Amino acid sequence: MASIMVKREEPEGSMGGPVFHPPLYRQRYSEVINISRRIKAKKVIDMGCAECRLLRMLKREPYIEELVGVDYDGVLLRMSEHVVQPLTTDYLMPRDNPLQFTLMQGSIAEPDARLTNFDLFSCVEVIEHLDPEVLERVPLCVFGVLQPRMVVITTPNSEYNVLFPGFSGFRHYDHRFEWTREQFRTWCLRIVSDYPMYSVKLSGVGDPPEGREEVGHCSQMALFTRDDSDICATNTVGTPYNIVCSVDHPYVRPVTPIQKLCSEAEYYLNFLLKSRRDQLLNIDHYYDNNHPSGYDPSDGTEDNVDISGDTLQIKLTDLLSFPKIKALCSSGEEIRDALTLSSLVELNSAGECAVYPMEEGDSSDLSDDEYC
Template identity: 35%
Template sequence: MHEYCYLNFIYPITQVVDLGCSECGIVRFYREVPSIQKIQLIDIDRSTLEAHKNYIKPRPCDYIFKRDNPLSIEIFEGSATDVDQRIMGCDAISMVEFIEHLYPDTLRRVEETVFSRLYPSIVVVTTPNYEFNSLFPGPIRFRHYDHKFEWTRGEFQKWGQDVCDKYGYTVCFDGIGNPPPECQHVGFCSQAAIFCSSSPHRLKEESEGNVYSLVAESVFPHKDKETLSSDEILKLEVSYVINLLKRAQPSPREQDDIEDVDQIHIPISRLMNFTRISKLVNIESLRMFLVDNGYQLTEDQSNLITPMDDECEDHDGWHSDEGTEKLPSDTETEVGGDQTLCTAPAIDSDNSAELWE
């Protein structure tokens, strides 16, 4: 659904809870957020959760393009009015097209649970905009048989402001799904409220223990944390890149008309084009590092002089698990192109529509 694309947090979220997760579709988007390390999906309908629990399993590409940070995903059967100790301390809570399924007294209890007892830094709520319903064919009615209400923009904004006044949050309103140009007066198809806590370090209340029932959980593969020092990493990176560039040179037999084929000159700026080096040092620090580690530079210190060996060492398999690196072009050197050893596949825009179904 389009509402899910709105929930791409710009904050450093590590633990997110989705209340009323239904078919668990939101996990497809949360697992792509690098900072998130725990996703907890909660719904009261166990049969729906059981039918869709495989959605949280790692895909083949998750084993190939591993995350930098750990990630675990849990599905719980439980009520949004209860506080399970396993969701305490979450950074963010989302309620996507959920509150309209609640009776007014239940909604008030959910408000208390979310905004007072759990008190996350961020709460994102989306719900249908009743004013938009006039654009649908047939008589104006609720969009789903289970909806207990559908609010106009004014009603939704009043509810959001009342929540802020009661629980100490600030709110901004937005929406998802633009109306036709001639119908701008009806607003977005779905309306969104983004609540931010004004005192994020407030102490949380005690939970009720493990009141939810665990339906499924998955742990995603991730990269091992680096144990080498920055100087050790730089030494390996420089050695690897030099050998990579040497491999790209024509063989000596192809250079019979060129003098001094037993050595090559590599511009220092060329080394800096590799992100794994440039994120560790600037160009002046790199020059000092090369000199300190016994590398020979030209008189103006603009080029590295290195022997043109017949064979280049693999340097103990450094990067050997990440494939073959593409060499930076001159244009990429000017703009600081990111030359990493493996790149996640791009989403095919022709097939992107299926993500929103």
């Protein structure tokens, strides 16, 4: 089998024919990205990822949570490992959603169980690099086993080649074939006949010059869409692909309601504790000018901090006097359950009070001469 990952420069731009703006490869990638945006694809495969150009663009899409590039050439994949790594800006401005970015070495003709049921399978300018016996196995692997929600395949349109002056043969030395539109259409229709859960729409990328519309687009494109109501069970498959690298990108982990309640409860417990200790030591309130919303320094809230033996205790229900806590819950039991996430707050055996060890000065019974 020929290496899928032959370095594929843009051949059309050096043949003396029509010039594309933007370059043809960018137009192809834009088609894939637009499809991914339309369906909000969370899991995307780029088969035959070459220099990872498309992957560089896809990793900026905020809705994608799993991005996999696959190719047969492990050497060039390892040369592209840097593409997978987060940038400095990814740490400074992390994503809202997780992203696992993986490069895998494997064959398009051999399925891997880890790649089943993805949202989008991209195969841009790849099939023309495959030997006949490999190409023959592609439909079963992709449509019969992996069964992605959508598959986009592009390949050169050989009818367009007449627009390249003095051209003969194929556009790239590694191409095994270049199909006419009818040949590509026949191949696509055979796939949807063999795998009826899919339908196909044919189009193209790279418009022909005015007056030469009869040759069609420079690249032809097929978009296969799976009927979700008619998914066939896949056979048991192994995991033959080798992982070259896999990186989890930084993202802002969403705060659950119970986590937010825990954080707010920790803050207000610390506030009440600090206020009570300052009161016992006759220190002006630290929070007098920056007190929490809803707190009135004159209402005696800090008096709810009780001295019990060698501990200070605060009833969890007292936190309900703060509007932010009240907006998150309606009972001390909910606060108790949230504080099970905390490593800063210890509760009494009944789970009704937060307990803090006594510090010097916490007792209101100390006489002045004890400080002499």
